[in-house]
Amino acid sequence: MYQFSNHEIRERIQKTYQKVIDGLQANLDSYVWHEIQSPEDLGQIRMSAMQQFLEDFPQKIQQGRYLTAELPVLPFKTQQFDLALCSHLLFTYSDFFSEDFHLASIVELCRVAAAVRVFPLLNVSGEVSPVLQPVMEKLKAQGYSVEIQPVPYEFQKDANQMLQIKSVV
Incomplete structure (x- = not known):
């Protein structure tokens, strides 16, 4: 995901948000609703986290904090x-x-x-x-x-x- 711009990531989040909430609503019994009270509560928590990430991303990607890589091959040294x-x-x-x-x-x-x-x-x-x-x-x-x-x-x-x-x- 780090290969995409802030704008592209934000668009993807907006496009998938309702799908995720609807999926949770359709499968309420598959989850433990103690700390997180409802699909809407989870949605708010995740959107807040996404907002924090999107604020951090532009500057930190230029600093090398976020790297574009994918399994099964990573660009790191052995035992780094x-x-x-x-x-x-x-x-x-x-x-x-x-x-x-x-x-x-x-x-x-x-x-x-x-x-x-x-x-x-x-x-x-x-x-x-x-x-x-x-x-x-x-x-x-x-x-x-x-x-x-x-x-x-x-x-x-x-x-x-x-x-x-x-x-x-």
């Missing part, structure tokens, strides 16, 4: 970071990305960071991703430490676990 976080991409969209893509992406994240955390482990339908177990097994076979850990957050029902991966080699 202590921690890599991947939220709401891997496993969430396993209907769109192959098992090979998931594996290659996690291996690449492990290349650039000492530890990797992926959240959530459910797909968009609220089911455990069908590629989770095969990817975990292949990572273990390649010498990675792989562990499912609970997290103290749950908005999508049963999406309260993350995958932590570390290189043991």
Whole structure:
């Protein structure tokens, strides 16, 4: 998304906003409505976050804070970071990305960071991703430490676990 201008990002947000709210309304029972009270409440929270991002983006992209890159190949040095976080991409969209893509992406994240955390482990339908177990097994076979850990957050029902991966080699 960082390849687009502020204006283009703002337009995309406006075009998708109502779709997201309508999707939440149609699937109210798939979410835990405690901290966030309603789809409209979530909409306000996300629009506020988007506004903060859009205010920050133009100056910080020129400073190199935001970089255009995409998995499964990242433009970073080996072990450049202590921690890599991947939220709401891997496993969430396993209907769109192959098992090979998931594996290659996690291996690449492990290349650039000492530890990797992926959240959530459910797909968009609220089911455990069908590629989770095969990817975990292949990572273990390649010498990675792989562990499912609970997290103290749950908005999508049963999406309260993350995958932590570390290189043991």
